[in-house]
Amino acid sequence: MSYSESYDVVIVGGGTAGLVLAARLSEDPSVQVLVVESGQDQLANPQVLTPAMWPMLSLPGSPLDWAFQTVPQEGLGNTVLTFPQGRLLGGSSGINSFLFTPTSQTNVDAWAHLGNKGWDFDTFSAAVKKSYTFHPPSGPTQGDGPLQLAAHVSEPEGMWTTAWIDALDTLGFPLNDPFSGRVCGPFPHPESVYPATKQRCFSANAYLGPARDRANLTVLTETNVTKILFSKGGSDASSGDKIAEGIQVTTKDGETRLFGARREVILAAGTINSPRLLELSGVGDAALLESLGIETVVNNPHVGENLQNHVYTGVVFSVPDDVPTLDPFFRQEPQAMKAAMEAYAKFTGPLGSSSIIASAQLPFPGIQTDEGKQDLDQLVGKHLATSAAVPPQAPTTPAFAASHESYVRSVLSSPTDASANYIIGPAFTAFEDPNPFYRAPGNHITVAVMLAHPLSRGSVHITSASPNNAGNNTGLAVNPRYLSHPLDLEVLARHVRFAEQAIGRAEPLARHFKPGQAERERFGDLEKAKEYVQKTAKGSHHYTGTCSMMPREMGGVVDEELKVYGVANLRVCDASIVPIEPRVNTQAVVYGVAEMGARLIKESLWPGQA
Structure with missing residues (x-):
């Protein structure tokens, strides 16, 4: 040749x-x-x-x-x-x-x-x-x-990062080191950005x-x-x-x-x-x-x-007009865009960041309690112990399927290992709108929730x-077969409910929301949370x-x-x-x-x- x-x-x-x-x-x-x-x-x-x-x-x-x-x-x-x-x-x-x-x-x-x-x-x-x-x-x-790598420190992102970390601390999840390999809690995001010029x-x-x-x-x-x-x-x-x-x-x-x-x-x-x-x-x-x-x-x-691939969805909280978010910037309002460009010329502001400002890697909701452990035992008994009786997730070997399930089970049952990744962003996200670039009026905070280790293959x-x-x-x-393993839906739905009912009520984060946000019970019924996940979930780029x-x-x-x-x-x-x-x-x-x-x-x- x-x-x-x-x-x-x-x-x-x-x-x-x-x-x-x-x-x-x-x-x-x-x-x-x-x-x-x-x-x-x-x-x-x-x-x-x-x-x-x-x-x-x-x-x-x-x-x-x-x-x-x-x-x-x-x-x-x-x-x-x-x-x-x-x-x-x-x-x-x-x-x-x-x-x-x-x-x-x-x-x-x-x-x-x-x-x-x-x-x-x-x-x-x-x-x-x-x-x-x-x-x-x-x-x-x-x-x-x-x-x-650098961490974004501009405002208002810095204010929301601090409120996020302090709120998670009140729930028993203190600040963590994202490089440690043993994260169970919140941290500000390192981003691959030149620190001096704020370029990718x-x-x-x-x-x-x-x-x-x-x-x-x-x-x-x-x-x-x-x-x-x-x-x-x-x-x-x-x-x-x-x-x-x-x-x-x-x-x-x-x-x-x-x-x-x-x-x-x-x-x-x-x-x-x-x-x-x-x-x-x-x-x-x-x-x-x-x-x-x-x-x-x-x-x-x-x-x-x-x-x-990871699947994710999330919940959005409304914020009063006098509490700053990045919504005007994402709506490309002239004044906000002018301010952003002026800030970027000084190597700061929202143009220098992904605007995904902080995360929290958290365990299966309630796993620290007897009730949570019982809930998980029932899910595992239903969806893993009898997995041979359900349609195969994809052509795979029994040996790998068993190893994969064993690992995910160990994550779910650990109070210090994370089965979901939560991300906070100070702006509206269109989880329920067919146009992913739709930006609602007003100010908002988004808490996205991503399933850490899906069993769907x-x-x-x-x-x-x-x-x-x-x-x-x-x-x-290309067929990722999202949520084809029933345990994925169950776990992600519980994390979405935790985002609404626990994180959404945790201070000092909740004090920045509009009145009534922290008391809402949209996902108090787990079945409604599962319906929401199936309706709104998307695939990450992972x-x-x-x-x-x-x-x-x-x-x-x-x-x-x-x-x-x-x-x-x-x-x-x-x-x-x-x-x-x-x-x-x-x-x-x-x-x-x-x-x-x-x-x-x-x-x-x-x-x-x-």
């Missing part, structure tokens, strides 16, 4: 993980690295760099978003939902909200307990810490990694920026990878594994080119595109591939399975063999699991070194390898996965370089 050019390492995807890998692997000038990204270079785009603009980056028709869509979701009234994913250098770290919250120790240890040696919490936490430098409002900086900090400027001029690093943008190429020789003589020889791409001019990989091909295309490219290249369920006319290279029916699979689909959002079926890291016989696609089973020199290094959904948003997790991957690759290919 004739290749245009060859490199030691070919990285498919210049997103969050791909650019970490590119920067770390090209530190050795003798290693030739190629990165191929489908999207554009947007490092000079003020919309990308201005933090508060992030909701606008995934609007319909945006060239920066793959804009995948789900199949109709039965658990949400057959609603079709969008699946945003970044299509630019930096990937989703360039378009999503940029909260940086590491996952819990118990979550990472659960990955290790699946059989992933070396992925214990201490090791993974060290990899995450290698990625960032945190600039707290007071005190010394923490860490010396490329990604810069993401993998494109933090990692790629300093490495861009290296002679051994080549970055191609607006180039679609359509196939991984395998040697016709068939397999590695020592292991019987296939050999990835290179990739086939289509340039922005429509030209087909082939690039060779002397050492490795690394898929870092994300939770949707990584399994898609595997299947288009012949790695996946043989029955599916053969039905589409694709020659099977490696038969692994687990490719594209185990898709997991779905899939991503191609529906066409056409290589043209690799450059758009067609030719595949997709994982479709190339899961675990033993192949358990349902794995990659091993503990991120190598694809059945291929000697092909790895996946992105959110798709995470086998059990992280507790919160995935940004910190993906940086940790990428730093782990860079070290593993260096140790494997160039011993002594890690």
